[in-house]
Amino acid sequence: xxxxxxxxxxxxxxxxxxxxxxxxxxxxxxxxxxxxxxxxxxxxxxxxxxxxxxxxxxxxxxxxxxxxxxxxxxxxxxxxxxxxxxxxxxxxxxxxxxxxxxxxxxxxxxxxxxxxxxxxxxxxxxxxxxxxxxxxxxxxxxxxxxxxxxxxxxxxxxxxxxxxxxxxxxxxxxxxxxxxxxxxxxxxxxxxxxxxxxxxxxxxxxxxxxxxxxxxxxxxxxxxxxxxxxxxxxxxxxxxxxxxxxxxxxxxxxxxxxxxxxxxxxxxxxxxxxxxxxxxxxxxxxxxxxxxxxxxxxxxxxxxxxxxxxxxxxxxxxxxxxxxxxxxxxxxxxxxxxxxxxxxxxxxxxxxxxxxxxxxxxxxxxxxxxxxxxxxxxxxxxxxxxxxxxxxxxxxxxxxxxxxxxxxxxxxxxxxxxxxxxxxxxxxxxxxxxxxxxxxxxxxxxxxxxxxxxxxxxxxxxxxxxxxxxxxxxxxxxxx
Amino acid sequence: xxxxxxxxxxxxxxxxxxxxxxxxxxxxxxxxxxxxxxxxxxxxxxxxxxxxxxxxxxxxxxxxxxxxxxxxxxxxxxxxxxxxxxxxxxxxxxxxxxxxxxxxxxxxxxxxxxxxxxxxxxxxxxxxxxxxxxxxxxxxxxxxxxxxxxxxxxxxxxxxxxxxxxxxxxxxxxxxxxxxxxxxxxxxxxxxxxxxxxxxxxxxxxxxxxxxxxxxxxxxxxxxxxxxxxxxxxxxxxxxxxxxxxxxxxxxxxxxxxxxxxxxxxxxxxxxxxxxxxxxxxxxxxxxxxxxxxxxxxxxxxxxxxxxxxxxxxxxxxxxxxxxxxxxxxxxxxxxxxxxxxxxxxxxxxxxxxxxxxxxxxxxxxxxxxxxxxxxxxxxxxxxxxxxxxxxxxxxxxxxxxxxxxxxxxxxxxxxxxxxxxxxxxxxxxxxxxxxxxxxxxxxxxxxxxxxxxxxxxxxxxxxxxxxxxxxxxxxxxxxxxxxxxxxxxxxxxxxxxxxxxxxxxxxxx
Numbered sequence: 001x002x003x004x005x006x007x008x009x010x011x012x013x014x015x016x017x018x019x020x021x022x023x024x025x026x027x028x029x030x031x032x033x034x035x036x037x038x039x040x041x042x043x044x045x046x047x048x049x050x051x052x053x054x055x056x057x058x059x060x061x062x063x064x065x066x067x068x069x070x071x072x073x074x075x076x077x078x079x080x081x082x083x084x085x086x087x088x089x090x091x092x093x094x095x096x097x098x099x100x101x102x103x104x105x106x107x108x109x110x111x112x113x114x115x116x117x118x119x120x121x122x123x124x125x126x127x128x129x130x131x132x133x134x135x136x137x138x139x140x141x142x143x144x145x146x147x148x149x150x151x152x153x154x155x156x157x158x159x160x161x162x163x164x165x166x167x168x169x170x171x172x173x174x175x176x177x178x179x180x181x182x183x184x185x186x187x188x189x190x191x192x193x194x195x196x197x198x199x200x201x202x203x204x205x206x207x208x209x210x211x212x213x214x215x216x217x218x219x220x221x222x223x224x225x226x227x228x229x230x231x232x233x234x235x236x237x238x239x240x241x242x243x244x245x246x247x248x249x250x251x252x253x254x255x256x257x258x259x260x261x262x263x264x265x266x267x268x269x270x271x272x273x274x275x276x277x278x279x280x281x282x283x284x285x286x287x288x289x290x291x292x293x294x295x296x297x298x299x300x301x302x303x304x305x306x307x308x309x310x311x312x313x314x315x316x317x318x319x320x321x322x323x324x325x326x327x328x329x330x331x332x333x334x335x336x337x338x339x340x341x342x343x344x345x346x347x348x349x350x351x352x353x354x355x356x357x358x359x360x361x362x363x364x365x366x367x368x369x370x371x372x373x374x375x376x377x378x379x380x381x382x383x384x385x386x387x388x389x390x391x392x393x394x395x396x397x398x399x400x401x402x403x404x405x406x407x408x409x410x411x412x413x414x415x416x417x418x419x420x421x422x423x424x425x426x427x428x429x430x431x432x433x434x435x436x437x438x439x440x441x442x443x444x445x446x447x448x449x450x451x452x453x454x455x456x457x458x459x460x461x462x463x464x465x466x467x468x469x470x471x472x473x474x475x476x477x478x479x480x
Numbered sequence: 481x482x483x484x485x486x487x488x489x490x491x492x493x494x495x496x497x498x499x500x501x502x503x504x505x506x507x508x509x510x511x512x513x514x515x516x517x518x519x520x521x522x523x524x525x526x527x528x529x530x531x532x533x534x535x536x537x538x539x540x541x542x543x544x545x546x547x548x549x550x551x552x553x554x555x556x557x558x559x560x561x562x563x564x565x566x567x568x569x570x571x572x573x574x575x576x577x578x579x580x581x582x583x584x585x586x587x588x589x590x591x592x593x594x595x596x597x598x599x600x601x602x603x604x605x606x607x608x609x610x611x612x613x614x615x616x617x618x619x620x621x622x623x624x625x626x627x628x629x630x631x632x633x634x635x636x637x638x639x640x641x642x643x644x645x646x647x648x649x650x651x652x653x654x655x656x657x658x659x660x661x662x663x664x665x666x667x668x669x670x671x672x673x674x675x676x677x678x679x680x681x682x683x684x685x686x687x688x689x690x691x692x693x694x695x696x697x698x699x700x701x702x703x704x705x706x707x708x709x710x711x712x713x714x715x716x717x718x719x720x721x722x723x724x725x726x727x728x729x730x731x732x733x734x735x736x737x738x739x740x741x742x743x744x745x746x747x748x749x750x751x752x753x754x755x756x757x758x759x760x761x762x763x764x765x766x767x768x769x770x771x772x773x774x775x776x777x778x779x780x781x782x783x784x785x786x787x788x789x790x791x792x793x794x795x796x797x798x799x800x801x802x803x804x805x806x807x808x809x810x811x812x813x814x815x816x817x818x819x820x821x822x823x824x825x826x827x828x829x830x831x832x833x834x835x836x837x838x839x840x841x842x843x844x845x846x847x848x849x850x851x852x853x854x855x856x857x858x859x860x861x862x863x864x865x866x867x868x869x870x871x872x873x874x875x876x877x878x879x880x881x882x883x884x885x886x887x888x889x890x891x892x893x894x895x896x897x898x899x900x901x902x903x904x905x906x907x908x909x910x911x912x913x914x915x916x917x918x919x920x921x922x923x924x925x926x927x928x929x930x931x932x933x934x935x936x937x938x939x940x941x942x943x944x945x946x947x948x949x950x951x952x953x954x955x956x957x958x959x960x961x962x963x964x965x966x967x968x969x970x971x972x973x974x975x976x977x978x979x980x981x982x983x984x985x986x987x988x989x990x
Contacts, residue, residue, distance in 0.1 A: 325561055369599070389632040398624070398672075405672045413672065417665035424661055428638075428654055436642045436650050472559045 011065030021047035029106035044109035079123035090242030096446035157234025168217035175210030232300035241345030267318020281308030316407030336396035343456035365439025528582035546979030572980025652734035670710035708766035718751030722781035732800035737844025781808030786919035813894030821897025828890030859937030
């Protein structure tokens with residue numbers, strides 16, 4: 001083992017900044033009085049913003065560190081930026097909400113920072129050991145956050161998430177062990193070389209499949225999605241919003257890297273499995289969402305459905321001609337999803353009242369008459385989820401289905417568009433309530449919520465007219 | 481600046497100026513909001529006349545007749561293997577529809593003057609947005625751009641039906657939305673497939689590249705047929721062709737008057753226009769193979785629509801089903817694939833917009849006073865409201881195709897084309913469809929007789945019914961003028977269409 005060099009530290013610098021900031025915040029928070037937790041939130045947001053600023057400056061760089069265990073490349077930078085933006089929204093949404101729901105404690109923000117750091121590391125992981133480390137670092141704070149409300153539902157959510165999450169991590173670890181057994185290495189490139197030189201081994205296939213199961217759980221892909229509705233519904237809404245975005249980005253980033261770097265040799269089998277997984281996830285998510293009456297549960301199933309769409313981008317992962325555009329499409333769709341997701345959850349938080357009131361879809365009746373801008377923003381989010389103009393959702397779906405068709409998976413694209421049609425029904429239900437029914441909703445006016453809904457809705461609409469820049473970013477974030 | 485001053489860009493997006501102004505206004509300033517919307521749409525109409533003049537100028541250049549004119553073309557998304565252009569242009573296939581859209585929009589807005597009292601601001605915003613979408617559909621020459629506009633029209637129309645519609649408006653709005661989207665998602669996959677195969681979304685470029693792909697077998701005949709069907713699914717639902725029409729009566733009946741006028745007048749034409757612009761040109765051999773089948777469906781639609789119309793007790797529903805019948809004629813003429821048939825089909829699209837638009841406007845005017853559309857409760861209306869009755873009579877006669885009015889010219893040309901069509905292969909379709917003209921006379925005159933003649937009915941008796949006022953006259957008289965103009969002297973209209981029709985037909989391997 002050689003001494004770590006400057007390059008090694010440089011490769012994990014963004015991650016280090018955030019971890020250091022989180023540790024400091026943990027200490028500083030002890031001296032901040034209970035009624036002034038806004039300071040903690042601001043410091044946390046500042047830390048994320050600083051890391052984000054530094055992260056953005058890393059675009060175009062490509063560095064490998066710690067004997068190839070960690071890489072910093074376009075892909076990891078893109079994913080890290082997305083994760084950091086999610087973290088920022090997570091803090092912004094949480095601040096007013098936590099005070100209103102009486103769960104304002106400083107640890108919230110510290111845990112969030114640790115989790116974001118874990119997600120960033122996940123995007124950089126080039127070794128199964130690092131994948132495991134990152135997975136634990138991002139998951140454990142999320143388990144705690146899910147149970148943060150200390151009421152029955154929240155505790156149930158935390159325990160459920162923890163037990164099933166620990167189980168899923170077990171799958172990843174066991175899978176990694178089998179892969180190590182088959183190839184004698186945990187380095188992703190090492191696995192690829194060992195696998196392409198040796199005979200195809202059953203052990204390697206089983207190991208890869210187990211890893212897929214573990215991450216399928218993290219990104220809420222069917223049939224590993226069972227925990228999602230309960231956890232999303234029980235967890236504090238600001239946590240749900242963060243979890244729905246952050247955990248998905250990290251999970252998909254890891255899946256993409258592990259599969260396309262380490263397991264291209266297995267693509268003949270894995271492509272079929274991923275195809276089935278993607279189709280199943282789209283169908284289960286969209287069809288079960290149809291019957292939901294609680295908006296948090298509906299959005300939970302919608303998040304399952306969107307995992308299915310993103311999985312589409314993985315299906316042709318062994319095909320060298322299309323994988324580049326496919327990865328770009330997947331990342332672009334993730335970004336679209338993240339923006340829409342936070343916008344929609346911000347609206348949910350605006351209407352949520354204590355003790356889980358204000359969360360039925362019928363509670364949105366009459367919103368358009370009383371709060372026209374909020375209803376208009378929610379409409380934009382719903383249209384973006386469906387994939388209709390003038391929103392980024394349309395561009396994202398267009399990109400995604402295009403890469404599926406160009407990979408020769410026309411059937412997959414057809415299933416994708418049909419399930420989008422199904423999804424139109426339940427997303428429109430929200431619009432029907434807001435615009436076409438009478439009601440008298442009352443919203444909480446918080447600057448953070450107004451900021452989030454305005455920013456995301458404007459970006460979603462404006463960027464749909466000029467998506468070139470985002471395309472360029474996504475297409476440069478290609479895995480080597 | 482140069483980008484914004486292109487005539488077609490200006491025409492498409494000018495209503496947005498109205499939207500922006502209205503956004504700044506207070507919900508309570510209803511009159512000012514209405515005027516703003518009206519002025520914006522009138523100015524759009526003015527721009528469309530400018531476009532028409534430029535179109536004439538461009539057509540008269542030697543050798544340019546029938547080509548795409550007034551092109552506005554800019555690279556839009558050309559990174560990461562994408563090849564998408566912002567590309568608007570107009571030709572003989574679309575110029576009349578563009579004018580119709582610009583013409584019907586202010587008329588529809590005028591009809592809402594007293595009919596829409598609730599949430600006026602939102603209504604006007606959605607309406608103007610809808611106008612942008614419709615213009616875009618008729619002008620876009622890039623498939624991605626077209627798809628964006630095509631899907632976008634769904635959103636404002638959904639709100640127009642769902643918020644300001646009748647008692648079952650939510651059901652009708654969602655049904656309209658899902659039906660239309662069901663078709664367009666298939667088209668989306670086909671667009672992606674074509675885009676990947678030809679490496680462009682730009683329609684003229686695609687048209688230049690496709691023959692090679694067909695010749696080399698890169699897209700085999702079976703694939704071409706599937707692509708044809710995928711596009712046809714989107715358009716056939718919109719037209720609507722039998723048996724995909726079931727959303728139409730619901731949407732028409734529940735929509736507010738202005739919504740029905742635009743729905744019948746313009747939105748349905750997006751379907752027929754789509755067949756003309758995309759199906760026939762992009763998939764020539766599939767078009768010829770499918771022509772007899774489309775003719776069959778069109779004929780069934782003509783007879784079925786007419787028969788069902790006759791059975792209706794709700795005037796609006798009657799007119800709605802008559803649209804199924806009339807658009808059957810349009811489809812029959814178009815897939816006759818000869819000069820008469822296609823030209824007649826294009827003219828009939830305009831005719832249907834004028835006559836059905838007028839009928840919906842007139843029904844809306846009387847409904848505003850009586851709040852019922854039940855044929856049974858009317859009767860003897862002509863005596864009380866002679867002006868209303870006269871205009872209704874003209875619109876009805878135009879709709880049923882009386883010589884001297886516009887409907888006759890369109891239907892006659894279509895039947896002429898369909899009789900001699902090689903593509904359809906049998907004169908029987910035209911023969912049976914001709915019966916549809918007679919049936920139209922039956923259901924329309926039946927309705928007219930029950931409502932306007934005979935002894936005074938319940939409603940006519942008990943209501944103080946007023947005849948049309950000046951605003952209502954201004955709303956419908958322009959339509960009547962065109963009914964006579966096209967009926968008596970259709971040559972200028974045919975001259976606009978003919979070169980473009982010849983051009984697309986000459987590309988077909990008939």
